[in-house]
Amino acid sequence: MVLAELGGSISRALQQMSSATVIDEKVLNECLNEITRALLQSDVQFKLVRDMQTNIKKIVNLDDLAAGHNKRKIIQQAIFNELCKMLDPGKPSFVPKKGKTSVVMFVGLQGSGKTTTCTKYAYYHQKKGWKPALVCADTFRAGAFDQLKQNATKAKIPFYGSYMESDPVKIAVEGVERFKKENCDLIIVDTSGRHKQEAALFEEMRQVSEATKPDLVIFVMDSSIGQAAFDQALAFKQSVSVGAVIVTKMDGHAKGGGALSAVAATKSPVIFFGTGEHMDEFEVFDVKPFVSRLLGMGDWSGFMDKIQEVVPMDQQPELLQKLSEGHFTLRIMYEQFQNLLKMGPIGQVFSMLPGFSAELMPKGREKESQAKIKRYMTMMDSMTNEGN
Numbered sequence: 001m002v003l004a005e006l007g008g009s010i011s012r013a014l015q016q017m018s019s020a021t022v023i024d025e026k027v028l029n030e031c032l033n034e035i036t037r038a039l040l041q042s043d044v045q046f047k048l049v050r051d052m053q054t055n056i057k058k059i060v061n062l063d064d065l066a067a068g069h070n071k072r073k074i075i076q077q078a079i080f081n082e083l084c085k086m087l088d089p090g091k092p093s094f095v096p097k098k099g100k101t102s103v104v105m106f107v108g109l110q111g112s113g114k115t116t117t118c119t120k121y122a123y124y125h126q127k128k129g130w131k132p133a134l135v136c137a138d139t140f141r142a143g144a145f146d147q148l149k150q151n152a153t154k155a156k157i158p159f160y161g162s163y164m165e166s167d168p169v170k171i172a173v174e175g176v177e178r179f180k181k182e183n184c185d186l187i188i189v190d191t192s193g194r195h196k197q198e199a200a201l202f203e204e205m206r207q208v209s210e211a212t213k214p215d216l217v218i219f220v221m222d223s224s225i226g227q228a229a230f231d232q233a234l235a236f237k238q239s240v241s242v243g244a245v246i247v248t249k250m251d252g253h254a255k256g257g258g259a260l261s262a263v264a265a266t267k268s269p270v271i272f273f274g275t276g277e278h279m280d281e282f283e284v285f286d287v288k289p290f291v292s293r294l295l296g297m298g299d300w301s302g303f304m305d306k307i308q309e310v311v312p313m314d315q316q317p318e319l320l321q322k323l324s325e326g327h328f329t330l331r332i333m334y335e336q337f338q339n340l341l342k343m344g345p346i347g348q349v350f351s352m353l354p355g356f357s358a359e360l361m362p363k364g365r366e367k368e369s370q371a372k373i374k375r376y377m378t379m380m381d382s383m384t385n386e387g388n
Ligand code: GDP
Pocket: 108, 109, 110, 111, 112, 113, 114, 115, 116, 117, 193, 248, 249, 250, 251, 252, 273, 274, 275, 276, 277
């Protein structure tokens, strides 16, 4: 995942700054230039990057900081806050409530991963106790209904669509009505995507939206579209009231910076991201843990959630107590390595640990990572108690 490279470049820039003897204007500028370069290379829109740099320089006024101030921490915090700001539009998206009918409409270009994501979204909520249903209002792409049907059947989610009817508005309305009667609380409408931004696509989307009155419109964006993300997201936002973004294919070679641009264009938050073709390769997007992981600062809350999944219940309180107090010793690490070897995906868990960047454990190279863990354990085996 190339986003990991961005994280790697940013944390390297921060490390370089940290190792400088004196933090002066020159060191700060070098660090910011490095980060700017990394963000631009990751397809983040130029204006966003420039604004970020200006803001950080405004916040970190080295002349005004007294000698006792920890300048490194202040700079790191300012960079963290600015990256969070880029990803946080300031207002949360609509959240469907269990037991109360919500209609969620998916929009996006063809090939963005819209149909796959509809099922992932339905499956995610189904596992958490919702009663989802899928409606295929994509009458444009041959095979769209079959694909949705296949996915829905696999996940045991009710679906609606038609091989004969060519009017997407009619299908959408019929599907929504049917599932309302069946007391489904999360009705998901998949719409047509076209090859490029065509007027007809936007008109059709507007009509489906007017007829089904969705509580939330989700814009699905392929993370590899790069610098085109801003304009594309904006075009969708101008036609229907996009309220959230899902970024797909974050597992591929995409640079991922487009996500930041999509948030800026739609003023809507990223709520999930796709990390593979399978139904459960879908993760909740949380700004602060995401940026923490990006900067190699770890994600303690995510890590603790994972630990609770694998550590035997009777050992959990003591471990969680130690971790929440910040006591992360080599002995704990060793024990958790043992647990980690029992579960996957290792790369994801490792990126939550401070100091372990996702580069160290890249996705798709789990075997290698596993061998590395075993090597670390052997090294630890040779240590004395003092070493621990
Ligand atoms: P649609 O035309 O927007 O409905 O796109 P599809 O749902 O048909 O997806 C297009 C292709 O992208 C399919 O081959 C999917 O399996 C694939 N895809 C969707 N989401 C992801 C993802 O998060 N990661 C990867 N690697 N592939 C994905």
